[in-house]
Every structure is written in C-alpha cells, then in structure tokens.
Amino acid sequence: MLQAIADSLSLGSVYVLFALGLSLSWSVLNLLNLAYGAQFMLGAYFAYLVGTHWHHSLLLVLPVVVVIVAATSVLADNLVFRHLRRQAGTPVESELSMLVASIGLAAVAVTLVQHATAGESEFVPQTVFKVRTLHFGGLFRMTNMQLIMLIVTVVLTVVLAVVVKWSRFGRAMRGVAVDPATCELLGVNSNRLFSTTIAISGAMAGLAGVLLAIHLSTVDANMGDPLLTKAFAIIIIGGVGSIAGAAVGGYLLAFAETFTVVYGPANYKDAIAFIIILIVLLVRPTGLFARKRWERS
Amino acid sequence: MTHYFHENLGLIQQTLVYMILAISLQVVLRCGVVSLASIGFYTLGSYTAAILLKHGWPAALIIPVVVLAAGLVGYAFGRPLARLRGLYLAMATLAFDLVIPILLINGGNFTGGALGLYAIPVSVDTWALVGIVIVAVYAVSQLERGWMGRASLALRSDENLARSMGVRVTRERYLAFAISAALGGLAGSLSAMLFHAVSPSSGGFGLVTLGLTMAIIGGRDSWIGAVVGAYIVTWVPEWLRSIGPYRNAVFGVVLVLVILFFPDGLLGSVRKIAPMFRRKAASA
Amino acid sequence: MTETQPTPTTPTTPTPTPPGGPAALLETDGLSVTFGGVKAVVDVSLTLEPGTLYGLVGPNGSGKTTFINAISRLVPTSAGRMVLNGQDYTKLSATAVASIGIARTFQTIRLLNLLSVEENVQLGADVAGGRKRNLDWWFGRRAAGVETRNVQKRAAEALDRVGLAALAKRDPSTLSYGMQRRVEIARAIAMQPQLLLLDEPTAGMREDERTEIMDLSLSLVADGMTVLLVEHNLRMITSICDHLYVMYFGNCIASGDPKEVMRMPAVQQAYIGHSADVPA
Numbered sequence: 097m098l099q100a101i102a103d104s105l106s107l108g109s110v111y112v113l114f115a116l117g118l119s120l121s122w123s124v125l126n127l128l129n130l131a132y133g134a135q136f137m138l139g140a141y142f143a144y145l146v147g148t149h150w151h152h153s154l155l156l157v158l159p160v161v162v163v164i165v166a167a168t169s170v171l172a173d174n175l176v177f178r179h180l181r182r183q184a185g186t187p188v189e190s191e192l193s194m195l196v197a198s199i200g201l202a203a204v205a206v207t208l209v210q211h212a213t214a215g216e217s218e219f220v221p222q223t224v225f226k227v228r229t230l231h232f233g234g235l236f237r238m239t240n241m242q243l244i245m246l247i248v249t250v251v252l253t254v255v256l257a258v259v260v261k262w263s264r265f266g267r268a269m270r271g272v273a274v275d276p277a278t279c280e281l282l283g284v285n286s287n288r289l290f291s292t293t294i295a296i297s298g299a300m301a302g303l304a305g306v307l308l309a310i311h312l313s314t315v316d317a318n319m320g321d322p323l324l325t326k327a328f329a330i331i332i333i334g335g336v337g338s339i340a341g342a343a344v345g346g347y348l349l350a351f352a353e354t355f356t357v358v359y360g361p362a363n364y365k366d367a368i369a370f371i372i373i374l375i376v377l378l379v380r381p382t383g384l385f386a387r388k389r390w391e392r393s
Numbered sequence: 394m395t396h397y398f399h400e401n402l403g404l405i406q407q408t409l410v411y412m413i414l415a416i417s418l419q420v421v422l423r424c425g426v427v428s429l430a431s432i433g434f435y436t437l438g439s440y441t442a443a444i445l446l447k448h449g450w451p452a453a454l455i456i457p458v459v460v461l462a463a464g465l466v467g468y469a470f471g472r473p474l475a476r477l478r479g480l481y482l483a484m485a486t487l488a489f490d491l492v493i494p495i496l497l498i499n500g501g502n503f504t505g506g507a508l509g510l511y512a513i514p515v516s517v518d519t520w521a522l523v524g525i526v527i528v529a530v531y532a533v534s535q536l537e538r539g540w541m542g543r544a545s546l547a548l549r550s551d552e553n554l555a556r557s558m559g560v561r562v563t564r565e566r567y568l569a570f571a572i573s574a575a576l577g578g579l580a581g582s583l584s585a586m587l588f589h590a591v592s593p594s595s596g597g598f599g600l601v602t603l604g605l606t607m608a609i610i611g612g613r614d615s616w617i618g619a620v621v622g623a624y625i626v627t628w629v630p631e632w633l634r635s636i637g638p639y640r641n642a643v644f645g646v647v648l649v650l651v652i653l654f655f656p657d658g659l660l661g662s663v664r665k666i667a668p669m670f671r672r673k674a675a676s677a
Numbered sequence: 678m679t680e681t682q683p684t685p686t687t688p689t690t691p692t693p694t695p696p697g698g699p700a701a702l703l704e705t706d707g708l709s710v711t712f713g714g715v716k717a718v719v720d721v722s723l724t725l726e727p728g729t730l731y732g733l734v735g736p737n738g739s740g741k742t743t744f745i746n747a748i749s750r751l752v753p754t755s756a757g758r759m760v761l762n763g764q765d766y767t768k769l770s771a772t773a774v775a776s777i778g779i780a781r782t783f784q785t786i787r788l789l790n791l792l793s794v795e796e797n798v799q800l801g802a803d804v805a806g807g808r809k810r811n812l813d814w815w816f817g818r819r820a821a822g823v824e825t826r827n828v829q830k831r832a833a834e835a836l837d838r839v840g841l842a843a844l845a846k847r848d849p850s851t852l853s854y855g856m857q858r859r860v861e862i863a864r865a866i867a868m869q870p871q872l873l874l875l876d877e878p879t880a881g882m883r884e885d886e887r888t889e890i891m892d893l894s895l896s897l898v899a900d901g902m903t904v905l906l907v908e909h910n911l912r913m914i915t916s917i918c919d920h921l922y923v924m925y926f927g928n929c930i931a932s933g934d935p936k937e938v939m940r941m942p943a944v945q946q947a948y949i950g951h952s953a954d955v956p957a
Contacts (some may be wrong), residue, residue: 128480176649183656186550188479192427195483196609197652199602203645211638321598325491328484363499370492377485378473539825540803546791547800554787557749558868559775559804614791 099236100358101351106242108350109249110308114323115330115342116256117300123337124273124293126187127177128195131202132327133320135298139165139305140220140315141209147224154225154310162302169298170291172201177294178287202320210317217316220309227310241311248307252300257339269293273337322366329369332376404631406519409526410584411623415607416533417576419619422608423537424569425549427479430470430486431577432604433493434463436596438581440497443510443591452516452586456525459582460575467574471567490601494593509592516586525583529576533616536572545569546614602641606648612658621660701760702727702903703748703872708757710740710747710927717743719927720757725872730898731905732914732935735924736947741907742784744924745874749781750774761872775804780870782861784877788849794860795832795845801867802831835867836860839893855886862890866897873897873904879913891917915939923947 114136121127129135142161146152176197184190228240260266268289271279276286309315330349334341349372353365398405417431438459445455474485497504504510517525536542544565547555552562585591607626612618630640655662703725710718718740725731733741746752748759750771759767761777769777780801788797806824836842839859849857858878865873875894879887887910894904895917908914914921915935923931923938925947931938938944 122480126480128483176653179653180656186425188425188427188549189656191479192422192483193652193656195427195480196605197649199605200645200648200652203602203641203648207639207642207645325488328488332481332484361499364495367492367495367499370488370495373488374485374492377477377481377488540799540806540828543792543796543800543803547789550789550791551787553751553771554783554789556771557751557775557781558800558864559772561772 100354102232102236102238102242104347104351104354106238106245106311107354108347109242109245110304110311111323111326111330111350112253112343112346113245113249113300113307114304115327115334115346116253116339117297117304118327119331119334119337119339119342120256120300121294121297122331124269125177125290126191126194127198127294128191129198129297130195130324131172131198131205132297132301133324134202134205135165135168135301135320136305136308136323137209137315137317137320138168138205139302140309140319141213141218141305141317142302143220143224143306143309144218144315147220148218151221152224154306157224158303158306161306162299165302165305166295166299168205169294169301172198173291173294176201178290206317206320213315213317215317217314219313219315220306225310227313239311241307245307245311248303253339253343260339265289265292325373326369329372329376332373402519404627406522406587408624408627409519409522410580410587411603411607411627412526412620413529413576413580413583414604415611415619415623416530416616417573417580418604418608419611419613419616420533420536420576421569421573422613423549423615424545424565426475426566426569426573427483428474428486428570428573429483429601429605430467430474430489430570431573431580432596432601433486433490434467434574434577435581435584435600436490436493436497436593438463438578439585439591439595440504440510440581441578442582442585443513444503446513446516446586447510455516455586456579456582459578463578464571464575468567468571471570471574475563475566475570487601491597494597497593497596505592507593509590509595511590513585513589513591515589517583522583522587525579529579530616530620533572533576537615599641602644602648606644606651609648610651610655610658612655612660612662614657614661618658618660622658625659700727701725702762704760705748706758706760708744708747708759709755710743710752711755716927718747721924721927721929722757723922723929723932725903725905727871727903728898728901729903729919730894730917731903732918732921733905733907733924734909734911734914734921738926739924739947740927741924742876743927745781745876745905745907749779749874775868778871779874780804780865780868780872781874782858782865782876782878784880786854786857786861788857788860788864790848790850792849793845794841794847794849794852795836797849797860798832798836798863798867799828801864802828802835805831805867805869831869832863832867835863838866838896839863840889855882858882859886859890862893871903873902874907875904876907877909878906879908879910887913911939 114132118129118132121129121132139161142164143157146157146160150157177194180193180197181190184193225241229237230240230243231237260269268279268284271282272284272286272289280286308319312319326349330342330345332345333348334343334345349369352368352372356362356365356368414431414435417435418429421428421431441459441462442455445458446452470489474482477485497509498507500506536545544555544558544560547558547560548562548565556562603626607622608619609622610618610625611620611622626644630643633643651658701724704723706722708718708721709716721740721744733744735741743752747754750766750769750773754767757767758765761779764777766774766777789800792800806828833842833845836845839862841856841859841863844852844856844860849860852860858881862875862878865875879890882890891913894906898904898919906914906918918935921931921933921935921938922929923944930947931941931944
C-alpha cells in the first residue's frame with residue numbers, strides 16, 4: 097500500500113511537470129498544443145542523443161536538452177502559430193488553426209525521430225545518470241530518479257505559482273490570457289510574452305522528457321502520445337490555467353492509475369485518463385479549480 | 394479504362410470511403426462545431442459491421458443499422474457536449490476517439506484484441522459504394538443550401554447574431570454532431586465491408602490527422618472541399634510513392650502549409666479568386 | 678409598396694395580459710436589468726404604439742443599449758415585464774424573439790463575411806418565412822422552391838429599400854462602413870418585423886447617408902412598422918421622431934413630444950456635462 101503511494105507520487109510528479117507546460121500554453125496562448133507530446137519525446141530523444149555522443153552527466157545534458165526543446169517551441173510559434181493567430185477571424189478559428197497546425201508539426205517530429213531511431217527503442221546511457229534504488233526503512237522503495245522527479249516537480253510548481261501570482265511577468269501573462277489587446281495598450285509586448293511563455297512550456301516538456309527517459313530507461317518515437325492525453329485529463333480536472341489544479345489533478349490521476357493497476361483491471365489504466373476527461377467535461381467543464389478570469393466561453 | 398479501374402480498385406474504394414469520412418468532419422467544422430468524434434464513430438462503425446458480418450447479417454441491413462445507431466449515440470452525446478466550446482469540445486471528442494482503440498484492444502475475443510478482426514467477407518460492391526457515397530454527399534450538400542446553409546455559417550461566425558436571427562444555436566450544434574457521427578459510422582462500416590479486416594490501430598490519432606487533413610485541405614466551407622481533400626490525400630501519396638515511410642511527415646508539413654497559406658483550403662482560395670463562382674453556387 | 682405584416686407566432690410561454698393602451702405594440706412594465714452590482718436599467722416602463730417612430734436618447738452609459746438588449750432578450754431581466762401584442766414574453770428565449778416580430782441592429786457591425794451581401798440579408802428574410810423546420814423541407818420540394826423564391830424576393834426588396842441593390846453579390850468586408858450599416862438595416866427589414874430596434878444606426882455615417890436613414894425610418898413607419906431609434910444625434914432625432922424617451926443612469930426621465938422633452942429642465946441637466954450632445 098505504501099509502495100503504491102510512493103509509486104503514485106513519482107508517477108504523478110511526471111504528470112504534473114508535463115501538464116503544467118501544456119496548461120500554460122493553453123491558458124495564455126489559447127493553444128491546444130497537440131505537438132506537446134512530440135516535444136516531450138524530443139526531450140527524451142535528445143537526452144539519448146546528447147548522452148551517447150558526449151558522455152556528460154545530467155547536470156550538463158539536462159540544460160542543453162531543455163534549451164533545445166524550448167527552442168523548438170519558440171520556432172514553432174514564430175514560424176506558424178503567430179501567423180495563425182493574426183490571420184484568424186474568430187477566436188475559435190485561431191484555436192482550430194493552431195490545433196491543426198500542431199497536429200501537423202507533431203507528425204513531422206515523430207516521423208523524423210522514428211526514422212532516426214529506425215523504429216527501435218533507445219536508452220539514455222548510464223554515464224548521464226546512474227539510477228539507484230533507495231530503500232526507506234523497508235516500508236517502500238524509490239529510485240533516486242523518482243525522488244529527483246518529485247522534488248523538481250514540487251519546487252517548480254511552487255516557483256511557477258509564485259511567479260504567476262506575484263511577478264510582473266505573471267501578471268502580464270494573466271492579463272494577456274484574458275485581453276491581449278488591452279494589454280498591448282498597456283505596454284505589454286504580447287509577441288514577446290507569447291514567445292517566453294511558449295518557451296517555458298517547451299522547456300517543461302523537455303525537462304519531463306529527460307527525466308522520464310532516464311527513469312524508464314527507454315526512448316521511442318511514440319512515447320509522447322499516451323502522456324499527452326493524460327496531460328489533457330489533468331488540465332481538465334484541475335481547470336485550464338490553474339497551477340494548483342494541475343498539481344492536484346496530476347497526482348489524482350497518478351493515484352487512480354496506480355491503484356487500478358494494483359487492485360483492478362490493469363489493462364484499463366490508460367483508459368482512465370480518457371474516461372475522466374469525458375466525465376469531467378460533461379459534468380463540470382470548467383474543472384475543479386478553474387478561475388473565471390482565465391476562462392474562455 | 395477498365396484495366397486502370399481494376400488495377401486501382403483498392404485505391405478508388407479507399408478514396409470513396411474517405412470521402413464520407415472527410416464530409417463527416419467537414420459538416421461539423423463548417424458550423425463551427427469543433428468535433429473530431431466522427432473518427433471514433435468510424436472505428437466503432439467498422440467494428441460493429443465486422444462483428445455483425447461474422448454473425449451472418451447481410452450488408453444491406455448492417456449499413457442502415459450502423460448509421461442509425463451512430464446517429465442516435467451521436468445525438469445522445471451531442472446534447473451535453475454541444476454546450477462545450479472550441480478547444481474543450483475538440484479535447485472531449487479527441488479523448489473519445491483515443492479511448493475507443495484502448496477499449497477495443499481490451500475486448501478479448503469479441504473484438505479480437507490488439508490484432509483486430511480478420512477475414513471479413515467483402516460485402517459491398519463498388520457500384521453500391523459509389524451509390525452510397527453519392528447519396529451521402531448529396532444529403533450533405535443540401536444542408537449547405539438555403540436557410541440551413543446560411544444558418545450554419547451564421548452559427549460559426551457570430552452566435553449571438555445567429556440567435557437574434559432566430560437560429561436555434563444549441564439545437565443546430567447537436568444536430569450537426571449527430572449527423573457527423575452517423576457519417577463517421579457509415580464510413581467505418583463500409584471500410585469493414587471492403588477491406589477484409591478491422592484493427593484498433595486503424596483508428597486513433599493517425600486517423601484523426603488524416604481526417605483533418607482531408608477536411609482542411611479541400612476547404613471546410615463546402616462539401617466539395619472535403620471530397621477534393623479526400624481525393625488528394627488518398628492519391629497524392631500514391632503518385633509520390635518514393636516518400637514511403639516519410640508519409641506522415643509530409644502530411645504534417647502539408648497540413649501546416651495549408652493552414653497557414655490556404656486557411657479556407659484549396660477550394661476556398663480558388664473561390665476567393667473567382668467571386669462569381671461562389672455567389673452562383675451558394676446563393677439560393 | 679406594402680409589405681404584409683407577418684402573424685406573430687405564439688411565444689413558448691405565453692401569458693396573456695390585458696394590454697395597457699387600446700392597441701399598444703410593446704409595453705414594458707418596471708423593467709430592470711442589474712449586472713453584478715451595476716443597475717444598468719432601472720424600473721423602465723414605456724409603451725410603444727404601432728406605426729410610430731420613437732427615439733431613445735440619453736448620455737453615454739444611460740442604459741439605452743442594455744434596454745434594447747433586454748427587450749430583444751439577449752440579456753436577462755432582473756425585474757419587470759415585457760409585453761408584445763398583449764403577450765408577456767419576458768421569459769422568451771432569445772432565439773424566439775425574431776419569430777415574434779422583433780428585429781434589431783447592433784452598435785457594432787455584425788455582418789457575416791462568409792456570406793455575400795444579399796445572403797446576409799437573406800438570413801433575415803429566412804425569419805419572415807418562419808423557416809420551415811420540419812420534413813416538409815425535404816419532401817415538399819415545390820413548397821420549398823416557392824419559399825426559396827420568397828426569401829430571395831424579400832431580401833432583394835429589403836436591399837433595394839436601403840438603396841444597395843447593386844451591391845448584392847459583393848463581399849461585405851469590401852463595403853464602406855456606412856454601406857455595411859445599411860446592409861444590416863436591410864437584413865433587419867427583411868425579417869418583416871412589427872418592431873424594429875435600431876441601435877445607433879447612423880454612427881460613422883456621412884451627412885447624406887444619415888439623411889437617407891432618416892428618410893428610410895420615416896417611410897418604414899409610414900408603412901405601418903414601429904421603429905425605435907437609439908441615437909446620439911439629437912438634431913436628427915428631434916426632427917423625425919413622433920415620440921421621445923430619455924434615459925439617464927438607467928432611469929427613464931422623460932417621455933413625450935421631442936421638442937418639448939428637450940426643453941425639460943431635467944433633460945437639459947442630464948446633458949450638461951455631456952456637452953457634445955446638446956443641440957444648438
């Protein structure tokens with residue numbers, strides 16, 4: 097039982113980390129980024145690539161990869177999303193266009209990596225990070241990577257929450273989510289803000305990718321997809337744009353899945369996320385924590 | 394000519410089936426209802442047809458049953474989901490599309506598990522297929538004419554205006570949803586009857602990408618766009634056979650380019666250039 | 678040219694009440710609209726008689742547009758009643774308002790760029806025909822064909838009435854602001870309403886266009902329509918309206934003959950401090 101909880105906590109941490117980036121881009125940019133799973137996968141893939149070719153430790157590999165993935169986000173925004181936002185008639189149109197474009201980008205990324213890995217699974221070499229199991233007084237075990245994921249998630253969640261709530265950047269982000277035009281008039285450079293936000297979003301995907309790649313010791317081109325839907329479930333549970341909501345949602349989902357595997361029909365663990373999405377959207381579309389001002393009707 | 398026909402029969406049939414799938418998406422996108430659910434209904438329809446065929450049901454009975462069932466289920470889902478807007482609806486329907494394969498994989502012998510169902514008897518001949526496609530496309534084209542056509546465009550552009558013009562917004566939305574579901578189911582059942590096998594992997598994210606590409610490339614303002622899109626998406630890879638494994642990447646690039654430079658699809662852009670063309674076709 | 682009045686279809690929750698005047702078209706009784714803490718419309722009771730041109734004026738923020746939104750049911754009322762032709766429609770859905778004979782234009786241009794000018798007007802003409810929604814449309818092809826021609830005719834007439842028949846096939850986004858406004862009015866007229874609500878129709882128009890709108894309003898009223906004109910241009914309003922209502926901070930502070938109303942001290946005081954609107 098305790099082990100199940102420990103597993104849930106570490107699983108949940110990955111989920112939360114991943115979901116936070118997606119929630120950010122959804123709430124601030126109105127971008128339902130279906131390429132996010134692919135970006136996560138790129139994080140894992142580049143961790144493998146950089147790790148095998150340059151044999152450095154995590155301390156070096158991690159920031160490099162995170163920057164690379166963040167760069168892909170900024171590139172996508174500059175080349176594609178920004179123009180779509182500009183040319184769309186209604187908000188729904190711009191959302192749809194960006195959604196469709198993100199699907200296209202995802203397909204490109206996944207196919208290229210599929211080709212590069214020749215469809216095989218790779219793994220991040222041990223030189224980057226050595227996974228060791230830690231025993232906690234015989235009650236439960238966790239690997240050092242799982243512990244790192246937990247700590248990183250908690251720290252990042254708090255930092256993000258603080259930044260969003262109290263910093264000038266955070267205020268600008270929240271303002272732009274609600275009314276970009278007025279914010280422009282108030283001196284907020286929305287293009288730069290969007291770039292920064294999407295970079296952060298990409299960075300989080302990359303971070304989650306690296307950590308999970310090490311934890312699972314496997315990297316394959318399709319690893320982003322199942323995680324993507326779970327991220328959506330989490331955001332929907334917690335409400336778009338709510339950091340606390342994403343945190344709660346992530347751990348909740350992780351608990352639900354772990355307990356399904358341990359005590360219930362294990363095959364359905366992936367279905368849980370979808371079912372949650374459907375139920376929550378039907379019953380309480382705004383999520384458990386959504387704040388009105390982030391909401392788009 | 395007949396030689397060409399026989400040589401490419403598979404492709405021709407695939408194009409026809411995809412035409413129905415494409416209009417199933419186009420029909421909702423035109424109204425501004427961002428529902429991707431017809432993909433899920435495609436998968437469900439194909440499995441239902443496969444299972445019924447294996448139990449000896451005749452195709453002529455299966456098709457209307459599947460269409461009706463899909464329409465009713467779509468209507469039932471559509472009522473609560475129609476309240477959702479934009480991305481939330483897209484999310485919900487995408488989740489629906491993605492959960493179906495998982496449920497099918499875990500369906501044991503009934504659904505054939507991860508491999509799906511095989512050796513399904515071919516039960517529809519090509520002419521019947523053509524007939525069905527013509528009927529379906531005609532039905533959808535009628536929805537784009539007259540007051541229904543105008544009302545659905547109003548619905549997409551400006552809901553409050555549509556309301557003050559007496560358009561029953563919520564009702565139109567879930568009707569569109571139901572029709573989209575029925576068409577998805579139709580396409581799915583036909584595919585089961587033509588292509589011998591159904592499997593969970595034929596649905597899911599890949600099919601969503603394919604379907605959206607078809608609906609967007611041609612242009613979602615009209616059924617013609619969807620039909621053209623289906624044709625392009627099925628035949629162009631054939632012509633560019635050298636692409637082979639990179640196919641999805643090329644689709645992705647094409648999708649991004651189309652949405653950037655031809656947001657109304659190829660057809661929509663043509664229409665922008667030739668305004669007389671559009672007025673004659675739509676004004677009635 | 679006469680246009681037949683459409684018979685109003687019964688609203689979904691009809692509660693027949695004895696009408697205020699002998700033949701009042703619209704009557705509001707203690708109508709109030711409150712959003713959050715803001716009292717946008719406060720206890721407004723007014724009557725609109727058929728075949729009359731009404732003006733509704735007041736400084737910015739006085740609640741005129743909210744009032745229009747309330748009587749066209751785009752905004753819920755917090756208190757009070759609205760009665761059209763003797764039937765209480767306070768709880769009617771926004772969608773049904775079009776079919777009971779109320780048409781309106783908006784302060785911002787709301788034309789659909791996906792449709793041509795004449796298709797936009799046809800959107801309004803669809804309403805007048807009752808938009809047959811049952812299977813008749815599929816099986817009664819002859820009736821549907823007739824209806825289609827009727828819709829086209831109504832739309833063409835409405836477009837002609839605002840003087841834009843020549844622009845029927847154009848894309849609305851290519852038209853000037855003033856012309857777009859006129860198309861919107863054509864769309865409203867094509868609905869063949871009993872009551873036409875025009876929310877600041879001449880904003881952004883040139884003087885000659887303004888005069889056209891004035892003439893149009895007068896001719897519509899001469900044909901039996903009731904028109905409520907919300908305007909800022911007091912000179913225009915006082916010259917053509919039969920009856921003027923003045924709103925101030927959500928309240929209706931004056932009602933009567935336009936020239937007399939404008940001389941009332943309460944009205945003058947309301948406008949002082951909003952000097953841009955005070956007529957010479």
